[in-house]
Each structure stands twice: as C-alpha cells, then as structure tokens.
Amino acid sequence: MGKEPCCEKLALKKGRWTTEEDEILAKYIAENGEGSWKSLPKNAGLLRCAKSCRLRWLNYLRGGIKRGKMSKEEDEIIIKLQTSVGNRWSFIARHLPGRTDNDIKNYWNSHLSRRLHRFRRKGDGEVVIVDLGTVPGGHKRGARPLNKTSSEPTNPENASHAESRCRVEVEEPERHKSAVAEVEDEKMLCSELERVEAMLWDDDETPYDVRAVDGCNLEKSISSWLLS
DNA sequence: AACAAACACAACCGCGCAAGA
C-alpha cells in the first residue's frame, strides 16, 4: 500500500546529491513551488526518486535551515519534548524553527540519548557510570582505553566494561578536569530529565496529560508550557 | 605517517495514513 518502486528498479541515482542536482532541484521548486513530488523528478530532469527529492529539499535546500551546533536552549527543548511525546521528531521540529526532524533525530541518537543514558545518579547523588555496552548505539569511543600508563593487566572478559567504568577515576589531571566538567554537564541533563519526568507523572504538576494524547490540544499545551 | 575506532550527518527504506477514484 502506497509503496513506490525502489530506485534500483527504475535505474535511478542513489547516494549523495551533487551540487548540480541541488541546483536543478532548487531551481525547479523556485519556479514551480513545492509539492507534486511524484512528477517532480521527471519534470525537473532529475534521475532521483520522488522521496529522495522531497527529503533533499526539506532537510537541506529549503530556506531557513539552521546548521551547526544545537544551543543549550534547543537541547533543553528537545529533551523536554522527547521525554513527553517520545520520538515524534516532526512534532519536536515544529518547536525548533530552522531545525528539521532529521536533524533532531540524528542529534538525539548521536548526542542526547547517549548522554542521558550514560550517567544516572544514585539516590545520594553519586554519579553512576552505566556500562556503555548495554546502551543501544552506545558511546563506544568512551570504551577506548584512556589511561595508557596504567600497568594493571586487563581481563579481556571484562575489558570494555572495566574501561568504561573507570573513565573518570583513572584519568590524568587535564583529562580528569574535562571529564569532571563532562560529568557536571551530564548531571545537569539528568536533573533536567528527572524534573521533567517528575512533572509529567505527578498529577498535580503535569502540564498536560500525555497519556490521553489529542494532537491539537497537546500541541497547544506544549507550546504554552515551553513559553512558561 | 599509518591505521583503526568513533563521530556526525546525509540519505535510504519500509510502513502507515489520508484522500480520491
């Protein structure tokens, strides 16, 4: 249902877009407007499938797209919304002008979800480093041995586990400093997450009932909540 | 300098929904 023949069957081009293709697509849309994606490739003379054209336009060529690092404010909004509505990236993107759903999805998967899963505080506030091997899409770089001077033999069985767990404790002064700063950052993120979670599931404080999602009202509630 | 590991992000794929025939 609704499935289009894949690019291979139609001998269409796949992979990265060239600047020439970008120019053709942008020019065509500038002259004819968005929409009618199905007929666009043929009319514009592009050997691309409709989906590919649409994605390229929406995520890259369309005007007003912000590129570069997410700000702290954007971070917070993403965390808030992801926590409350889940992986509804297009919905979240509507609250971040200039950011696309794809951008946000990528950012979440490669930055935020890892950061939030990596550190969980115990009740006493102590930072617990979660075994990265258990985190889907985990921060594998962290498992790389950081303390090369350590003469302690490593048990191959527990190697990655031990390496990830001793990340902060065994580092040299300079590295230790930045690791501590990272932990502080993680702490802030975790406490923000916990605050939001607490709000969401505490009947007195919940700004809206996420369990009875009504798209329209939910969006209004969230907008006013974000502005508050 | 060379290599490997990890990151960052662009693009693809499959599915589901809505509208129209």
Added chain:
DNA sequence: ATCTTGCGCGGTTGTGTTTGT
C-alpha cells in the same frame, strides 16, 4: 467498500571526517 496513489514519518544504514594510538 475497496483499491490506488501520494505523502510523511521514524528507524536504520552508509560514508566522509575527526581523533587517538
């Protein structure tokens, strides 16, 4: 009521770049 078409979304993969050894 059913089928087809077009579109949008979220998950996943692929690839170029960066970083550490």
